[in-house]
Amino acid sequence: MSVTSGQEWVRGQFPRLDWLPDETLFSLCSRQHLVMGNLDPATTSTSVLGLSEKFIKHDIPCGIAALEQNGFHYWGNAESILLHHTIFSVFIPFQNKTKIEDAIITIKGDRIDSLKYRLGLVSSGFGAEHPLKACPYCMREDVYAHGIAYWHLTHQYPGVLICPRHQAWLMVSTKSRRWSGRFEWSLPTKDCLIQQASSQKLWLRPAFLNLANNVIDLAVIGRVMSLESCTVAATYRKAVLQGGRSASLLDRIEPLRRFHLFESLPEDEKSTESFMNQLIRTPRRSIHPLKHLLLIDWLFDDLRSFLKAYDAEVARLVQRVASTPSRKPDEQVSLSNAAAPTKNTPRPKRLKGQLKEVLLSKLGKGIPKQKLCKELDISVSTINRLLRANPVTNALAIEARNSRELAEHRAQWQYLHNLHPELGVQALRNTIPSIYAWLYRNDKAWLMAKEQTFVKPAKVEKHPIDWEARDSRLLSMIRTAYEAITGLQRGPVTTTELYARVPMLSSCLENRNRYPASRAFLSTVLHRSKSKVLHDHVQCGKASGFR
Incomplete structure (x- = not known):
């Protein structure tokens, strides 16, 4: 089927789908795929975005400029969809304006290329993967109100691990992952959702809830404005000099480090000082917004107080530049x-x-x-x-x-x-x-x-990583997941099942020179599962009289 005939087919036979409250573009495309009744994800992707299924992106999409050309203009223009129905807006406030303009051009095109690297996501320590998340209570309400559960935008932002409305821990999808359903359209269902960690009950709920609210507020700000990096750094410096905080930054972020997404955060006073210096000096490279929000939470408690201090600093800098006796070039x-x-x-x-x-x-x-x-x-x-x-x-x-x-x-x-x-x-x-x-x-x-007076980029000291401790922690998680799987079923344990229960396993195994104990255990249990299946088949054949 050609792209043109696909467009006519959509317009002629299928109902027009509009946005549901707080819905993502990926969710609406997944509902469109369901309504169209296509078995192949590529058919829907070609009809909607004009791209093959290899370009299905659930977090930061590409090809959105083609929506208007392919008959889906009633969803809105490309920039409106990008800002109000994807997680892109959360990365805008602390980015350089030139980089944001370049990123928008890239997203409108048909390839993402190195966009996540240019935005500072790959080297941030938080990773560039943003798994789909859903709240079980929101899903129940959505089915009752709209007849179907869908992906909420406020749940998808990086750092949002708890539903602000129901204060319930979000569950993570096993779809649209590198190891499962990578190029598929999907909607939240109980079968494809798992808890983010078995130790969720031990997490400090207020810390994660406060972070989630700040992330969502930052995304709202990103839809209308971006902040000057030099003024942001000056605002931080002034707040640090004022002091008066009851707890240290290390104590403030300690509850977050229990979740693997935040394992790269400082764990001692020396690394905390390096982390702070990276932000209070005018940055010369892209920094993940979560780092800014963690410092803002410590210095100002919330984003609104930070913005008031930022506006005051803007006024002061404008007055200082205006009083400088200089001529324009x-x-x-x-x-x-x-x-x-x-x-x-x-x-x-x-x-x-x-x-x-x-x-x-x-x-x-x-x-x-x-x-x-x-x-x-x-x-x-x-x-x-x-x-x-x-x-x-x-x-x-x-x-x-x-x-x-x-x-x-x-x-x-x-x-x-x-x-x-x-x-x-x-x-x-x-x-x-x-x-x-x-x-x-x-x-x-x-x-x-x-x-010599120019601001130089902050030097972030790289402290040695305790790979043995990480390997031991990962091994413990794999053992727990393996025992849970074998306790529920008699069949073989697959890598997909282990990935579903240990989401960080896929990214850890990408480094082939690390995690030797975890790799050895995986090799043993997966080989044992295959051998057990083969032995059961042989025994079954003997019992049936076959030689």
């Missing part, structure tokens, strides 16, 4: 243009008496030639001839002109620095190369001294 007038003769300029003439003395005095003070020409109604040739006849004044004029140019270029470089304090020397130099080049040739010592 585009206001600079080059000397060559200033000295260029204009139409109907006065012809050279002899200067005598008081006019000559006034002109020499003003030239010695460094007043530009063009300004004197207009003021005294004389030509540039007259001034040049006078300067040649008075070498002392000529030397003073050259010195004054050089001092003026030096002050102007310094002021312009300082203005750029105040305008973009988050940029390094190279990035600021690329903004207006001519200013940097002039200062490098004529005032290198001052330029090098100024570079």
